[in-house]
Amino acid sequence: MMRKQILEKAYDPKLVEEKWSKFWLEEKLFAPQGPSSAKKFSMVLPPPNVTGSLHMGHALCFTLPDIITRWRRMQGFNTLWLPGTDHASIAVHNVIEQKLAEKGLTREKVGREEFLRIARDWKEKYGGVIINQLKKLGASLDWTRERFTLDEGYAKAVKHVFVELYKEGLIYRDYYLVNRCPHCGTVLSDIEIEHKERQAKLYYIKYPLLDSEENIVVATTRPETMLGDTAVAIHPDDNRYNKLLGQKILLPLVNRVIPVIADERVEREFGTGVVKVTPAHDPVDFELGRQHDLEQVIVIDGSGRMTEDAGEEFNGLDRFECREKIILRLKEEGLLEKIEDYQHAVGHCYRCQTIIEPHLSWQWFVKIAPLAKEAIKVVEEGKIEFIPSNWAKTYFEWMYNIHDWCISRQLWWGHRIPAWYCQNCEQVVVAMEAPSQCDGCQSTNFIQDEDVLDTWFSSALWPFVTMGWPEETEDLKTFYPTDLMATGFDIIFFWVARMIMMGLKFTGDIPFRHVFINGLVRDFKRRKMSKSEGNIVDPLEMIDKYGTDALRFTLAVLAIPGMDISLSEERMAGYRAFANKIWNASRFALMNLEDDMQEIKEEELTLADRWIRSRLVKIIQELDGALVQYKFYEAADKIYHFIWHEFCDWYIELVKPSLREGNKTSMAVLLDTLDQILKLLHPFMPFITEEIWQHLPTAGKSLVVASFPQTDEGVKDEKAEAEMKLLQDAIVEVRTIRAENRIPPKEKIDLWMKVSAGKEREMIQKHEVYFQTLANIRQIDIRDDFPKKKRLLKGISGSWEVAIPLEGDFGLEQEKQRLEREISKITLDIKKIESRLENENFLKKAPKAVIQEAKTRLRKLQNRKVKLEQSLEHTLSLI
Ligand SMILES: [Zn+2]
Numbered sequence: 011m012m013r014k015q016i017l018e019k020a021y022d023p024k025l026v027e028e029k030w031s032k033f034w035l036e037e038k039l040f041a042p043q044g045p046s047s048a049k050k051f052s053m054v055l056p057p058p059n060v061t062g063s064l065h066m067g068h069a070l071c072f073t074l075p076d077i078i079t080r081w082r083r084m085q086g087f088n089t090l091w092l093p094g095t096d097h098a099s100i101a102v103h104n105v106i107e108q109k110l111a112e113k114g115l116t117r118e119k120v121g122r123e124e125f126l127r128i129a130r131d132w133k134e135k136y137g138g139v140i141i142n143q144l145k146k147l148g149a150s151l152d153w154t155r156e157r158f159t160l161d162e163g164y165a166k167a168v169k170h171v172f173v174e175l176y177k178e179g180l181i182y183r184d185y186y187l188v189n190r191c192p193h194c195g196t197v198l199s200d201i202e203i204e205h206k207e208r209q210a211k212l213y214y215i216k217y218p219l220l221d222s223e224e225n226i227v228v229a230t231t232r233p234e235t236m237l238g239d240t241a242v243a244i245h246p247d248d249n250r251y252n253k254l255l256g257q258k259i260l261l262p263l264v265n266r267v268i269p270v271i272a273d274e275r276v277e278r279e280f281g282t283g284v285v286k287v288t289p290a291h292d293p294v295d296f297e298l299g300r301q302h303d304l305e306q307v308i309v310i311d312g313s314g315r316m317t318e319d320a321g322e323e324f325n326g327l328d329r330f331e332c333r334e335k336i337i338l339r340l341k342e343e344g345l346l347e348k349i350e351d352y353q354h355a356v357g358h359c360y361r362c363q364t365i366i367e368p369h370l371s372w373q374w375f376v377k378i379a380p381l382a383k384e385a386i387k388v389v390e391e392g393k394i395e396f397i398p399s400n401w402a403k404t405y406f407e408w409m410y411n412i413h414d415w416c417i418s419r420q421l422w423w424g425h426r427i428p429a430w431y432c433q434n435c436e437q438v439v440v441a442m443e444a445p446s447q448c449d450g451c452q453s454t455n456f457i458q459d460e461d462v463l464d465t466w467f468s469s470a471l472w473p474f475v476t477m478g479w480p481e482e483t484e485d486l487k488t489f490y491p492t493d494l495m496a497t498g499f500d501i502i503f504f505w506v507a508r509m510i511m512m513g514l515k516f517t518g519d520i521p522f523r524h525v526f527i528n529g530l531v532r533d534f535k536r537r538k539m540s541k542s543e544g545n546i547v548d549p550l551e552m553i554d555k556y557g558t559d560a561l562r563f564t565l566a567v568l569a570i571p572g573m574d575i576s577l578s579e580e581r582m583a584g585y586r587a588f589a590n591k592i593w594n595a596s597r598f599a600l601m602n603l604e605d606d607m608q609e610i611k612e613e614e615l616t617l618a619d620r621w622i623r624s625r626l627v628k629i630i631q632e633l634d635g636a637l638v639q640y641k642f643y644e645a646a647d648k649i650y651h652f653i654w655h656e657f658c659d660w661y662i663e664l665v666k667p668s669l670r671e672g673n674k675t676s677m678a679v680l681l682d683t684l685d686q687i688l689k690l691l692h693p694f695m696p697f698i699t700e701e702i703w704q705h706l707p708t709a710g711k712s713l714v715v716a717s718f719p720q721t722d723e724g725v726k727d728e729k730a731e732a733e734m735k736l737l738q739d740a741i742v743e744v745r746t747i748r749a750e751n752r753i754p755p756k757e758k759i760d761l762w763m764k765v766s767a768g769k770e771r772e773m774i775q776k777h778e779v780y781f782q783t784l785a786n787i788r789q790i791d792i793r794d795d796f797p798k799k800k801r802l803l804k805g806i807s808g809s810w811e812v813a814i815p816l817e818g819d820f821g822l823e824q825e826k827q828r829l830e831r832e833i834s835k836i837t838l839d840i841k842k843i844e845s846r847l848e849n850e851n852f853l854k855k856a857p858k859a860v861i862q863e864a865k866t867r868l869r870k871l872q873n874r875k876v877k878l879e880q881s882l883e884h885t886l887s888l889i
């Protein structure tokens with residue numbers, strides 16, 4: 011039984027998108043459709059932060075993999091794309107602590123338990139925003155498997171990993187100098203710090219020698235840290251200062267007696283060559299201090315305030331206030347020799363841009379070298395492939411210089427470190443559960459570590475924990491390792507590398523085979539989108555204006571591997587028009603199909619039928635070929651041109667005469683082509699294609715699970731394509747002549763043609779109807795020669811000549827003036843381009859594509875000018 015329904019007159023994305031989103035989810039069509047014996051395709055979604063809301067970066071990062079997922083699913087792969095969200099410790103803290111601050115509260119005031127309750131409530135209420143937006147984008151994620159990096163099973167897996175690594179000695183605790191953001195109140199890893207050049211000052215301070223009238227001068231950018239100095243250091247080979255060795259210094263303002271030491275790490279060129287040593291507040295000094303057994307005096311606390319050990323005078327001051335006060339005091343004492351301008355790189359918090367403070371404290375670390383070794387190997391051996399491949403270089407650079415990873419964070423929202431400290435003895439217990447009794451002293455008084463794990467520690471486990479690890483689940487067996495990880499270049503280190511390390515360590519296998527690195531989405535002038543520039547394009551606003559399909563298609567077309575995306579609203583409006591074009595063509599087709607569709611009969615196929623079928627086979631092959639290589643732009647471009655410029659512009663017109671004659675085979679070809687086009691386009695534009703397809707007699711349950719078109723080599727027809735090309739070129743030429751001479755489209759005209767080969771003559775006669783339909787020709791007169799004195803509008807198409815004979819009342823004088831006007835205009839245009847192409851500056855700076863475009867345009871204009879001049883000559887000969 012066939013369903014034949016007429017489409018609504020106009021396409022309304024809102025209604026259609028809402029309807030199908032709901033349907034797909036209710037029917038659970040995004041869940042793996044099995045059978046498990048089929049080839050599988052799997053991915054995990056890079057979990058967006060629960061605090062997140064959709065921006066263009068997301069839209070890109072979700073659209074491209076969705077194209078691949080939908081395509082593979084339709085190809086019959088047992089497909090899983092697994093979604094979830096990340097608990098994002100720091101981001102959630104920022105949100106909640108800001109709310110608390112509005113009420114004059116801090117997290118310390120409300121306490122850990124209450125804070126976590128507030129955070130959980132907040133997550134329940136607002137954490138789903140990004141999820142709903144994802145559903146709007148049509149991302150075909152299996153929501154029945156949704157995970158959260160803090161859910162119960164996940165928490166267990168994280169603990170398991172921590173305990174295992176600890177047992178193997180790959181996690182350790184150390185009293186260490188770490189980078190701390192005083193504003194965010196937590197430790198940051200090396201890669202979470204942005205180094206920025208700053209104009210600063212270099213202060214030269216006199217340090218008096220003990221038992222002597224002499225001073226030595228040290229230079230520092232951070233005079234406030236002098237309160238924590240426990241030595242002064244020189245280079246052992248520095249003859250200027252050899253005599254100082256063994257002497258003591260009386261530290262000014264503090265009156266602590268400190269030694270002079272020698273160490274090869276001292277830079278003789280810096281300042282005076284004598285440096286102060288503050289083991290508790292500088293990474294180099296920390297190492298020096300360890301080597302020389304120096305005391306670590308903490309004078310700045312984790313929030314950037316001076317401690318009691320800084321002395322009564324400075325206790326409680328902010329670190330920068332203290333700097334001012336120190337300078338003042340040194341001046342008073344006559345100990346400040348000079349101040350110089352000094353430019354150097356200073357570390358800033360990547361989240362809040364506060365200057366980092368090196369901070370001495372107990373932290374947990376992952377010993378990274380053994381894990382990195384394996385992770386380097388799998389990329390070197392090509393088991394994991396980066397796309398574009400140059401990102402592998404970035405990956406290696408980082409992996410070869412990797413440091414141990416500080417994984418403890420002084421936050422509450424997150425995975426609390428499963429370590430307990432006996433309050434009676436020194437015992438530390440790392441375990442899945444709180445210990446009941448101390449092995450060492452039998453005490454039951456334990457306190458759990460206050461810190462939580464770096465968020466990246468839990469997300470590093472994402473590809474396998476989401477599938478049920480450490481249980482041996484069916485999902486792990488079927489879908490792990492995954493096939494593709496699509497993400498941004500900015501988290502190759504934070505995330506991709508760590509997933510590879512953890513995946514190899516705990517599953518013995520790579521977590522994914524391909525890593526596709528997205529470009530950045532920029533504005534239409536290629537500027538970075540930012541709030542301060544006011545050039546942010548909001549994907550939800552674009553969806554509202556142009557529909558999701560148009561947004562998705564725009565992102566796909568612009569996704570050239572290795573290039574940033576320059577987004578313009580114009581493009582989106584263009585693809586909205588594309589949606590209309592498809593809609594209208596489909597509406598026409600549906601209105602012209604009869605109820606009793608029949609099979610395609612070989613002998614009834616017209617030239618146009620054979621041509622479109624052959625073209626379609628090639629497009630399917632090209633599309634598959636492009637998608638296998640993640641060439642989204644190429645796939646989208648191909649399908650776009652096929653639908654618009656071959657199917658809509660030509661085939662729909664060429665098939666009209668057959669439809670009028672009631673050729674049932676042509677009807678079947680039209681239906682079949684439309685059916686396949688919708689399937690090809692579905693991964694890019696899921697909504698409109700589903701809506702139209704559901705109106706076709708060939709419709710099934712849903713395009714989501716329909717079969718992707720397969721190619722039949724037997725349908726390829728080079729002869730039909732070649733013949734069609736000749737006819738199309740001639741038709742285009744006639745249309746151009748008509749347009750150039752302002753012959754109204756409605757006016758029927760005669761056409762003369764000069765063709766040498768007899769076969770071609772026959773072919774034209776056989777397909778005269780195409781000229782009639784597409785160029786509004788009354789009849790074609792094929793002649794051996796065109797008479798000289800006849801007034802003709804002439805043109806050339808390959809080896810054929812075409813001419814439109816002019817009727818008696820056609821105004822020759824007007825025609826002459828028009829041609830002259832056009833020629834002078836085109837001459838001007840040509841000059842403009844020529845002078846551009848002669849400009850060396852332009853040639854040097856402009857992208858190759860732009861230069862090429864200018865050259866092509868110049869050639870076209872020149873050709874056209876020649877034709878116009880010929881026409882003018884001909885017109886003049888008739889006057
Ligand atoms: Zn910060």
Ligand SMILES: [Zn+2]
Pocket residue numbers: 432433434435436437448449450451452453
């Ligand atoms: Zn104990």
